Amino acid sequence: MTAEAISEGRTGGDFWDGVRLSMPVVVASAPFAILFGAIAVDNGLSVLEAFLMSAMIFGGASQMVGIELFGQHVAPWLIVLSIFAVNFRHVLYSAGIGRRIAHWPLLQQAAGYFILTDPQFAIAEARAESGRPVGFVWYLGLGLPVYVFWVIESGLGAVFGKMIPDTHALGIDFLLPIYFLGLVLGFRKRPLWAPIVAASAIASIIAYRAVGSPWHVSIGAIAGVLLAVILPPHHSGIGKRP
Amino acid sequence: MSTTFWIILAGAVATYLTRVGGHLVISRFETIHPRVEAGLNAVPAAVLTTLVAPELLHAGPAEWAALIVAVLVSLRGGLMAMFLAGAAVLIVARKFVG
Numbered sequence: 001m002t003a004e005a006i007s008e009g010r011t012g013g014d015f016w017d018g019v020r021l022s023m024p025v026v027v028a029s030a031p032f033a034i035l036f037g038a039i040a041v042d043n044g045l046s047v048l049e050a051f052l053m054s055a056m057i058f059g060g061a062s063q064m065v066g067i068e069l070f071g072q073h074v075a076p077w078l079i080v081l082s083i084f085a086v087n088f089r090h091v092l093y094s095a096g097i098g099r100r101i102a103h104w105p106l107l108q109q110a111a112g113y114f115i116l117t118d119p120q121f122a123i124a125e126a127r128a129e130s131g132r133p134v135g136f137v138w139y140l141g142l143g144l145p146v147y148v149f150w151v152i153e154s155g156l157g158a159v160f161g162k163m164i165p166d167t168h169a170l171g172i173d174f175l176l177p178i179y180f181l182g183l184v185l186g187f188r189k190r191p192l193w194a195p196i197v198a199a200s201a202i203a204s205i206i207a208y209r210a211v212g213s214p215w216h217v218s219i220g221a222i223a224g225v226l227l228a229v230i231l232p233p234h235h236s237g238i239g240k241r242p
Numbered sequence: 243m244s245t246t247f248w249i250i251l252a253g254a255v256a257t258y259l260t261r262v263g264g265h266l267v268i269s270r271f272e273t274i275h276p277r278v279e280a281g282l283n284a285v286p287a288a289v290l291t292t293l294v295a296p297e298l299l300h301a302g303p304a305e306w307a308a309l310i311v312a313v314l315v316s317l318r319g320g321l322m323a324m325f326l327a328g329a330a331v332l333i334v335a336r337k338f339v340g
Contacts, residue, residue, distance in 0.1 A: 023322070024321050024322040024325055027322075027325075028325060045246060046246075049244075049246050049247065049250065052247070052250055053250045053253075056250060056251065056253075056254035057250070057253050057254045057257050058257075059257055062253070062257060066249075066250075066253055070246070070249075076245060076248070076249045076252075079249050079253065080249060080252040080253050080256055081256075083253040083256055083257060084253075084256040084257070084259075084260065087256070087257045087260045087261075088260055089260075089289045089292075090257070090260040090261045090263075090264070091260050091263045091264040092264055092285045092288075092289055093261070093264065093285065093289070094260070094261050094262055094263060094264035094265040094266075095264030095265060095267065095268045095282055095285070096264070096282045096283075096285040096286070097265070098264065098265030098268055098269060099268075099274075099282070102265075102269065110262075113258070113261045113262045113265065114258060114261065116261045118289075118290065118293070121285075121286065122286050122290060125285075125286050126286075168336070169333070169336060169337070170333060171308075171329055171332040171333045171336060174297070174301075174305055174308065174332055175325075175329055175332075176293070177293070177294045177297040177305075177309075178308060178309065178312050178324075178325060178328035178329060178332070179321075179325050180290050180293045180294050181294045181309060181312060181313070181328075182312065182316055182321045182324045182325055182328075183286070183290050183321070184286075184287055184290045184291050184294060185313065185316045185324075186316075186321065187286050187287045187290075190283060190284075190286075190287065191283075192280075192284065193287055196284045196287045196288050196291075197287050197288075197291045199288075200287070200288045200289075200291040200292050200295070201291050201292075201294075201295035202295075203292075204291065204292035204295045204296055205295050205296055205298070205299065208295075208296040208299070209299075213296075216292060216296055217289070217292045217293065219292075220288070220291065220292035220295065221285070221288045221289040221292050222288075223288070224284055224287060224288025224289075224291065224292075225281045225282075225284045225285060225288050226281070227284070228280045228281050228283065228284035228288075229277045229278070229280060229281040229284075230277075231280070235280075236276075236279075236280035236283060236284075
Protein backbone atom coordinates (compact mmCIF):
# COMPACT_ATOMS: atom_id res chain seq x y z
CA MET A 1 0.00 0.00 0.00
CA THR A 2 2.69 2.42 1.07
CA ALA A 3 4.96 1.36 -1.76
CA GLU A 4 2.06 1.75 -4.16
CA ALA A 5 1.35 5.27 -2.91
CA ILE A 6 5.01 6.20 -3.28
CA SER A 7 5.22 4.82 -6.80
CA GLU A 8 1.96 6.60 -7.63
CA GLY A 9 3.42 9.92 -6.48
CA ARG A 10 6.59 9.21 -8.43
CA THR A 11 4.73 8.45 -11.68
CA GLY A 12 2.77 11.69 -11.32
CA GLY A 13 6.10 13.50 -10.97
CA ASP A 14 7.45 11.70 -14.02
CA PHE A 15 4.43 12.75 -16.06
CA TRP A 16 4.89 16.43 -15.21
CA ASP A 17 8.65 16.17 -15.82
CA GLY A 18 7.75 15.09 -19.34
CA VAL A 19 5.15 17.84 -19.74
CA ARG A 20 7.72 20.46 -18.70
CA LEU A 21 10.14 19.23 -21.39
CA SER A 22 7.36 19.23 -23.99
CA MET A 23 6.71 22.96 -23.70
CA PRO A 24 9.47 24.19 -26.06
CA VAL A 25 8.25 21.61 -28.59
CA VAL A 26 4.67 22.83 -28.25
CA VAL A 27 5.78 26.44 -28.77
CA ALA A 28 8.05 25.63 -31.72
CA SER A 29 5.48 23.48 -33.51
CA ALA A 30 2.43 25.74 -32.98
CA PRO A 31 3.03 28.02 -36.01
CA PHE A 32 3.44 24.96 -38.24
CA ALA A 33 0.25 23.32 -37.02
CA ILE A 34 -1.72 26.50 -37.72
CA LEU A 35 0.05 27.00 -41.06
CA PHE A 36 -0.65 23.38 -41.99
CA GLY A 37 -4.36 23.78 -41.31
CA ALA A 38 -4.51 26.98 -43.33
CA ILE A 39 -2.63 25.58 -46.34
CA ALA A 40 -4.61 22.33 -46.20
CA VAL A 41 -7.92 24.17 -46.61
CA ASP A 42 -6.32 26.33 -49.29
CA ASN A 43 -5.42 23.15 -51.18
CA GLY A 44 -8.96 21.81 -51.12
CA LEU A 45 -9.11 19.75 -47.92
CA SER A 46 -12.08 20.17 -45.61
CA VAL A 47 -11.55 21.27 -42.01
CA LEU A 48 -12.35 17.71 -40.88
CA GLU A 49 -9.82 16.23 -43.31
CA ALA A 50 -7.08 18.63 -42.16
CA PHE A 51 -7.89 17.72 -38.56
CA LEU A 52 -7.85 13.97 -39.33
CA MET A 53 -4.57 14.23 -41.21
CA SER A 54 -2.90 15.80 -38.16
CA ALA A 55 -4.51 13.30 -35.78
CA MET A 56 -3.60 10.23 -37.84
CA ILE A 57 -0.22 11.07 -39.38
CA PHE A 58 1.19 13.47 -36.75
CA GLY A 59 4.27 14.39 -38.79
CA GLY A 60 4.57 18.04 -39.79
CA ALA A 61 6.90 17.92 -42.79
CA SER A 62 5.15 14.93 -44.35
CA GLN A 63 1.74 16.56 -43.91
CA MET A 64 2.98 19.71 -45.65
CA VAL A 65 4.32 17.66 -48.56
CA GLY A 66 1.09 15.69 -48.68
CA ILE A 67 -1.19 18.71 -48.99
CA GLU A 68 1.17 20.34 -51.48
CA LEU A 69 0.57 17.31 -53.70
CA PHE A 70 -3.18 17.30 -53.02
CA GLY A 71 -3.21 20.79 -54.51
CA GLN A 72 -1.50 19.54 -57.67
CA HIS A 73 -3.87 16.58 -58.18
CA VAL A 74 -1.17 13.93 -58.53
CA ALA A 75 -1.88 10.18 -58.30
CA PRO A 76 -2.94 9.01 -54.79
CA TRP A 77 -0.19 6.37 -54.52
CA LEU A 78 2.40 9.07 -55.24
CA ILE A 79 1.10 11.18 -52.36
CA VAL A 80 1.30 8.19 -50.00
CA LEU A 81 4.81 7.34 -51.25
CA SER A 82 5.93 10.94 -50.69
CA ILE A 83 4.59 10.91 -47.12
CA PHE A 84 6.45 7.62 -46.58
CA ALA A 85 9.67 9.06 -48.02
CA VAL A 86 9.54 12.19 -45.86
CA ASN A 87 8.91 10.07 -42.75
CA PHE A 88 11.49 7.43 -43.58
CA ARG A 89 13.97 8.85 -41.03
CA HIS A 90 11.69 7.48 -38.29
CA VAL A 91 12.93 3.98 -39.15
CA LEU A 92 16.25 5.02 -37.63
CA TYR A 93 14.54 6.60 -34.62
CA SER A 94 12.54 3.47 -33.90
CA ALA A 95 15.65 1.29 -34.19
CA GLY A 96 17.40 3.58 -31.70
CA ILE A 97 14.60 4.09 -29.17
CA GLY A 98 13.56 0.42 -29.23
CA ARG A 99 16.51 -0.34 -26.94
CA ARG A 100 15.12 2.05 -24.32
CA ILE A 101 11.46 1.03 -24.29
CA ALA A 102 11.56 -2.71 -25.05
CA HIS A 103 10.57 -3.47 -21.43
CA TRP A 104 7.17 -1.72 -21.73
CA PRO A 105 3.95 -3.75 -22.19
CA LEU A 106 3.15 -4.23 -25.88
CA LEU A 107 0.22 -1.77 -26.04
CA GLN A 108 2.30 0.96 -24.41
CA GLN A 109 5.06 0.34 -26.95
CA ALA A 110 2.54 0.54 -29.78
CA ALA A 111 1.31 3.90 -28.48
CA GLY A 112 4.88 5.05 -27.87
CA TYR A 113 5.88 4.45 -31.48
CA PHE A 114 2.82 6.35 -32.71
CA ILE A 115 4.02 9.58 -31.06
CA LEU A 116 7.69 9.07 -32.01
CA THR A 117 8.49 12.46 -33.56
CA ASP A 118 11.88 14.18 -34.03
CA PRO A 119 11.87 15.96 -30.64
CA GLN A 120 10.29 12.96 -28.88
CA PHE A 121 13.17 10.79 -30.05
CA ALA A 122 15.86 13.38 -29.31
CA ILE A 123 14.62 14.15 -25.79
CA ALA A 124 14.04 10.48 -24.89
CA GLU A 125 17.53 9.58 -26.18
CA ALA A 126 19.04 12.41 -24.15
CA ARG A 127 17.28 11.09 -21.02
CA ALA A 128 18.47 7.52 -21.64
CA GLU A 129 21.99 8.83 -22.16
CA SER A 130 21.94 10.61 -18.80
CA GLY A 131 21.27 7.23 -17.17
CA ARG A 132 17.64 7.86 -16.16
CA PRO A 133 14.96 5.35 -17.15
CA VAL A 134 12.67 6.13 -20.08
CA GLY A 135 9.33 5.17 -18.52
CA PHE A 136 5.99 5.14 -20.29
CA VAL A 137 4.43 7.79 -18.03
CA TRP A 138 7.32 10.22 -18.53
CA TYR A 139 7.32 9.53 -22.29
CA LEU A 140 3.57 10.15 -22.45
CA GLY A 141 3.95 13.40 -20.50
CA LEU A 142 6.45 14.51 -23.13
CA GLY A 143 4.48 13.42 -26.18
CA LEU A 144 0.82 13.91 -25.29
CA PRO A 145 0.82 17.75 -25.04
CA VAL A 146 2.66 17.97 -28.36
CA TYR A 147 0.07 15.70 -29.98
CA VAL A 148 -3.00 17.40 -28.48
CA PHE A 149 -1.81 20.93 -29.32
CA TRP A 150 -0.75 19.82 -32.82
CA VAL A 151 -4.18 18.43 -33.62
CA ILE A 152 -6.16 21.30 -32.09
CA GLU A 153 -3.98 23.99 -33.69
CA SER A 154 -4.27 22.30 -37.09
CA GLY A 155 -8.04 22.52 -36.75
CA LEU A 156 -7.83 26.18 -35.70
CA GLY A 157 -5.55 26.93 -38.65
CA ALA A 158 -8.03 25.24 -40.98
CA VAL A 159 -10.93 27.30 -39.62
CA PHE A 160 -9.18 30.67 -39.21
CA GLY A 161 -6.39 30.27 -41.81
CA LYS A 162 -7.29 33.39 -43.74
CA MET A 163 -6.26 35.57 -40.78
CA ILE A 164 -2.58 34.52 -40.72
CA PRO A 165 -0.25 37.53 -41.04
CA ASP A 166 3.04 37.72 -42.97
CA THR A 167 4.82 34.49 -42.02
CA HIS A 168 8.20 35.62 -43.40
CA ALA A 169 8.34 38.70 -41.14
CA LEU A 170 7.50 36.48 -38.16
CA GLY A 171 10.37 34.17 -39.11
CA ILE A 172 8.11 31.11 -39.13
CA ASP A 173 9.85 29.43 -42.07
CA PHE A 174 13.14 29.36 -40.16
CA LEU A 175 11.95 28.44 -36.65
CA LEU A 176 12.30 24.69 -37.12
CA PRO A 177 15.91 24.79 -38.38
CA ILE A 178 16.83 26.81 -35.26
CA TYR A 179 15.00 24.33 -33.05
CA PHE A 180 16.54 21.27 -34.71
CA LEU A 181 19.98 22.85 -34.44
CA GLY A 182 19.36 23.07 -30.70
CA LEU A 183 18.53 19.36 -30.59
CA VAL A 184 21.70 18.52 -32.55
CA LEU A 185 23.82 20.59 -30.14
CA GLY A 186 22.23 18.76 -27.21
CA PHE A 187 24.12 15.61 -28.27
CA ARG A 188 27.52 17.31 -28.58
CA LYS A 189 29.03 15.29 -25.70
CA ARG A 190 28.46 11.98 -27.51
CA PRO A 191 31.52 10.22 -28.96
CA LEU A 192 32.20 11.08 -32.61
CA TRP A 193 29.59 13.87 -32.53
CA ALA A 194 31.55 16.37 -34.66
CA PRO A 195 32.57 13.94 -37.43
CA ILE A 196 29.03 12.52 -37.59
CA VAL A 197 27.49 16.00 -37.86
CA ALA A 198 30.03 16.97 -40.52
CA ALA A 199 29.43 13.81 -42.57
CA SER A 200 25.63 14.15 -42.38
CA ALA A 201 25.71 17.87 -43.16
CA ILE A 202 27.94 17.49 -46.21
CA ALA A 203 26.11 14.40 -47.53
CA SER A 204 22.67 15.96 -47.04
CA ILE A 205 23.66 19.19 -48.80
CA ILE A 206 25.15 17.28 -51.74
CA ALA A 207 22.07 15.01 -51.89
CA TYR A 208 19.76 18.02 -51.65
CA ARG A 209 21.43 19.52 -54.71
CA ALA A 210 21.90 16.27 -56.66
CA VAL A 211 18.82 14.18 -55.79
CA GLY A 212 16.45 16.62 -54.14
CA SER A 213 14.13 16.67 -51.15
CA PRO A 214 13.14 14.58 -49.17
CA TRP A 215 15.81 12.04 -50.07
CA HIS A 216 18.58 14.27 -48.73
CA VAL A 217 17.37 13.42 -45.19
CA SER A 218 17.79 9.65 -45.57
CA ILE A 219 21.02 9.95 -47.57
CA GLY A 220 22.58 12.41 -45.13
CA ALA A 221 21.49 10.37 -42.11
CA ILE A 222 22.90 7.15 -43.55
CA ALA A 223 26.24 8.90 -44.19
CA GLY A 224 26.55 9.89 -40.51
CA VAL A 225 25.42 6.51 -39.20
CA LEU A 226 27.76 4.63 -41.57
CA LEU A 227 30.69 6.71 -40.39
CA ALA A 228 30.00 5.60 -36.80
CA VAL A 229 29.63 1.98 -37.95
CA ILE A 230 32.83 1.95 -40.02
CA LEU A 231 35.15 3.58 -37.48
CA PRO A 232 36.62 1.09 -34.97
CA PRO A 233 34.23 0.67 -32.00
CA HIS A 234 36.63 2.14 -29.44
CA HIS A 235 36.17 5.55 -31.12
CA SER A 236 32.46 5.32 -30.34
CA GLY A 237 32.94 4.60 -26.65
CA ILE A 238 31.20 1.22 -27.04
CA GLY A 239 32.25 -1.44 -24.58
CA LYS A 240 34.14 1.10 -22.51
CA ARG A 241 33.16 1.34 -18.86
CA PRO A 242 32.82 4.94 -17.73
CA MET B 243 -15.61 7.94 -47.84
CA SER B 244 -13.74 10.31 -50.11
CA THR B 245 -10.48 9.56 -51.94
CA THR B 246 -8.81 12.17 -49.73
CA PHE B 247 -9.77 10.22 -46.63
CA TRP B 248 -8.26 7.00 -48.01
CA ILE B 249 -5.05 8.82 -48.97
CA ILE B 250 -4.80 10.21 -45.42
CA LEU B 251 -5.43 6.75 -43.95
CA ALA B 252 -2.79 5.14 -46.19
CA GLY B 253 -0.36 7.94 -45.35
CA ALA B 254 -1.01 7.30 -41.65
CA VAL B 255 -0.33 3.56 -42.04
CA ALA B 256 2.86 4.26 -44.03
CA THR B 257 4.00 6.70 -41.34
CA TYR B 258 3.31 4.26 -38.51
CA LEU B 259 5.31 1.60 -40.38
CA THR B 260 8.34 3.92 -40.37
CA ARG B 261 7.84 4.53 -36.64
CA VAL B 262 7.82 0.82 -35.68
CA GLY B 263 9.84 -0.57 -38.61
CA GLY B 264 13.33 0.04 -37.30
CA HIS B 265 12.48 -1.53 -33.96
CA LEU B 266 10.85 -4.58 -35.58
CA VAL B 267 13.99 -5.21 -37.62
CA ILE B 268 16.48 -4.64 -34.79
CA SER B 269 14.52 -6.70 -32.25
CA ARG B 270 14.89 -9.83 -34.42
CA PHE B 271 18.53 -9.98 -33.37
CA GLU B 272 19.38 -11.42 -29.96
CA THR B 273 22.51 -9.38 -29.49
CA ILE B 274 23.44 -6.06 -31.04
CA HIS B 275 26.88 -5.94 -32.62
CA PRO B 276 29.06 -3.11 -31.19
CA ARG B 277 29.25 -1.48 -34.60
CA VAL B 278 25.47 -1.52 -34.95
CA GLU B 279 25.21 -0.02 -31.48
CA ALA B 280 27.68 2.70 -32.50
CA GLY B 281 25.52 3.36 -35.55
CA LEU B 282 22.34 3.60 -33.45
CA ASN B 283 24.05 6.02 -31.08
CA ALA B 284 24.88 8.17 -34.10
CA VAL B 285 21.22 8.41 -35.17
CA PRO B 286 20.19 11.61 -33.31
CA ALA B 287 23.08 13.75 -34.55
CA ALA B 288 23.02 12.20 -38.04
CA VAL B 289 19.30 12.59 -38.74
CA LEU B 290 18.66 15.93 -37.03
CA THR B 291 21.66 17.47 -38.82
CA THR B 292 20.07 16.73 -42.20
CA LEU B 293 17.01 18.76 -41.17
CA VAL B 294 19.21 21.83 -40.65
CA ALA B 295 22.13 21.66 -43.10
CA PRO B 296 20.35 22.23 -46.46
CA GLU B 297 18.61 25.29 -44.97
CA LEU B 298 22.06 26.93 -44.83
CA LEU B 299 22.06 27.00 -48.65
CA HIS B 300 19.36 29.67 -48.71
CA ALA B 301 20.26 31.36 -45.42
CA GLY B 302 20.85 35.11 -45.64
CA PRO B 303 22.44 37.46 -43.07
CA ALA B 304 19.34 37.40 -40.82
CA GLU B 305 19.27 33.58 -40.73
CA TRP B 306 23.01 33.31 -40.09
CA ALA B 307 22.80 35.87 -37.28
CA ALA B 308 19.97 33.88 -35.69
CA LEU B 309 21.86 30.58 -35.92
CA ILE B 310 25.10 32.03 -34.53
CA VAL B 311 23.32 33.62 -31.57
CA ALA B 312 21.39 30.38 -31.01
CA VAL B 313 24.62 28.35 -30.91
CA LEU B 314 26.24 30.80 -28.47
CA VAL B 315 23.23 30.73 -26.16
CA SER B 316 23.07 26.92 -26.29
CA LEU B 317 26.61 26.70 -24.89
CA ARG B 318 25.27 28.08 -21.60
CA GLY B 319 21.46 27.99 -21.62
CA GLY B 320 18.86 25.32 -22.25
CA LEU B 321 16.94 24.47 -25.39
CA MET B 322 14.11 26.94 -24.73
CA ALA B 323 16.48 29.90 -24.11
CA MET B 324 18.42 28.99 -27.23
CA PHE B 325 15.29 28.73 -29.35
CA LEU B 326 13.75 32.00 -28.14
CA ALA B 327 17.03 33.90 -28.57
CA GLY B 328 17.42 32.59 -32.12
CA ALA B 329 13.82 33.42 -33.01
CA ALA B 330 14.10 36.94 -31.56
CA VAL B 331 17.30 37.69 -33.49
CA LEU B 332 15.70 36.31 -36.67
CA ILE B 333 12.59 38.50 -36.41
CA VAL B 334 14.57 41.67 -35.57
CA ALA B 335 17.22 41.03 -38.24
CA ARG B 336 14.59 40.43 -40.91
CA LYS B 337 13.02 43.79 -40.08
CA PHE B 338 16.30 45.46 -41.07
CA VAL B 339 17.81 43.27 -43.79
CA GLY B 340 14.62 41.61 -45.08
